[in-house]
Amino acid sequence: MSPTLADEIRSRLGDLSPAERKVARVLLAGYPAAVFETVATIAERASVSAPTVLRCASRLGYKGFPDLQAALRAELDVRTASPITLYETGGSSQREASGDADGADPHRLGERLALVRQAVSQTFKELAPHEFEDAVDLLADPRRRVHVAGGRFTHLLARYLGLHLTQFRDQVDFLPDGDVERASFLAQLGRRDVTVVFDYRRYETDKTVIAELARERGGKVVVFTDPWLSPAAAHADVVLISQVASDSPYDSLTPAVALIEALIAAVLERVGGDGHERMKRAEDVARRAGLL
Numbered sequence: 001m002s003p004t005l006a007d008e009i010r011s012r013l014g015d016l017s018p019a020e021r022k023v024a025r026v027l028l029a030g031y032p033a034a035v036f037e038t039v040a041t042i043a044e045r046a047s048v049s050a051p052t053v054l055r056c057a058s059r060l061g062y063k064g065f066p067d068l069q070a071a072l073r074a075e076l077d078v079r080t081a082s083p084i085t086l087y088e089t090g091g092s093s094q095r096e097a098s099g100d101a102d103g104a105d106p107h108r109l110g111e112r113l114a115l116v117r118q119a120v121s122q123t124f125k126e127l128a129p130h131e132f133e134d135a136v137d138l139l140a141d142p143r144r145r146v147h148v149a150g151g152r153f154t155h156l157l158a159r160y161l162g163l164h165l166t167q168f169r170d171q172v173d174f175l176p177d178g179d180v181e182r183a184s185f186l187a188q189l190g191r192r193d194v195t196v197v198f199d200y201r202r203y204e205t206d207k208t209v210i211a212e213l214a215r216e217r218g219g220k221v222v223v224f225t226d227p228w229l230s231p232a233a234a235h236a237d238v239v240l241i242s243q244v245a246s247d248s249p250y251d252s253l254t255p256a257v258a259l260i261e262a263l264i265a266a267v268l269e270r271v272g273g274d275g276h277e278r279m280k281r282a283e284d285v286a287r288r289a290g291l292l
Contacts, residue, residue, distance in 0.1 A: 004227060005072050006031050012060055020056040022046040035072045039065055075228070112247055116254050119243040123255040124262075126241065135222050135238045135263060138194045140270035142169065144220070147185075147195045149175035149210055154198035157224065157256055161196065164264045167282060168275030175210070186210065191218035199223065199230035200244065200251060211235040224256060 003011075009024050016024055026046045027034050034042065043050045054065055062068040139146060146165060150158030158174065165172045176182045189195065195214035199207040211221045211232040223236040226244045233239045242259050244251035268275050286292045 005035070005068070005075055007227075009060060016056060016059055019046075019048045019052045020059055022048055023053050023056040024060075032072055032076065035069055108247075115245060115247055116252065119245045119252055119255045120258050123242045123259060127259070131238050131240060132263070132266070135240060136266045136270055138220050138222060138238065139165065139196075139263070139267045140169070141194075142271075142274070143192060145171040145173075145193050147173055147175060147189070147193060147214075148198075149195065149207065150198040151200070151204045151207060153253070154200055154224075154256075157198045157253060157260060158196070160257065161260050161264065165267070168268055168271055168278050170278070186213050189214050189217045189219055193217070193219035194222060195219055196222045197224070197230075197232050197236075198256075199232050200226045200253075200256075201228060201230075203230045203232070208232040208235070224259070226251065 006028060009028055013021055013024055023042060023046045026042055030037075034045075037045075039050050039053045043053050046053070057065045057068045060068065062071065138144065146162075146169075148158040148162040148165075150156065162172055162174055176185050193214060195210060197207050197211050208231045211223060212235045214221050215235040215237075220238075221232075221236045222238040222240065223230060223233050224240050224242065225233055227241055229239070229241070240259060240263075242253075242255040244253070244255070246252040283292070
């Protein structure tokens with residue numbers, strides 16, 4: 001997957017002059033909206049001259065500031081792409097590649113396996129260790145309540161994480177589906193709460209609102225998202241990014257599942273003996289109730 005413009009700017013910070021770095025930090029702090037500001041506005045916010053903004057764009061490898069903005073527009077088109085868009089722009093080549101004209105495996109299982117391996121490997125390679133540790137700290141803290149929310153497809157990820165957490169810690173619940181129940185639930189968020197939000201492209205407005213409300217009420221927010229970043233990430237204390245590369249029009253959630261499983265293992269290890277005891281109690285209750 002191609003790096004985002006923000007990734008490119010971060011990777012080139014060391015190549016910039018002190019004044020140009022001020023421009024880059026302004027762009028990153030308000031990314032992506034800040035990139036579409038006028039040169040004069042960016043210069044004012046960075047306390048530099050307009051020519052410095054132009055030189056920064058050039059140093060980043062663009063012919064001019066409009067060229068940099070055009071690159072971001074192209075990125076945002078990808079960021080909001082739907083499965084239909086991805087199918088129509090890449091589906092024909094995918095279908096041709098999967099043909100059996102030369103007697104090759106029509107399902108290209110080897111290629112698909114390599115793609116999944118690469119996506120999972122890249123996810124863990126680019127994962128910021130401090131972000132992961134912060135997530136472990138929050139989810140393992142017995143004083144905190146944990147709330148989990150997902151979207152159209154990612155509610156499956158939310159359930160997967162939440163159901164595991166309920167095995168070895170107290171106070172874990174899921175965002176209600178009903179409007180009245182959801183409104184009441186969100187109104188009760190407080191400082192002891194950790195709200196975990198899953199939001200991948202095409203991003204869902206309510207997930208951003210949930211993250212914003214949780215942060216406003218003094219709670220902590222963990223956001224699982226893709227490399228283009230859900231708008232909910234702007235309100236997060238922890239952002240966990242997973243790759244979504246796939247050879248179909250649908251984004252792959254396999255790297256996200258691998259990341260969730262690594263997080264579950266780390267939280268269980270952090271919880272320690274208390275978690276083990278809760279697992280045993282839950283097992284006993286389930287057997288008595290005929291649930292196993």
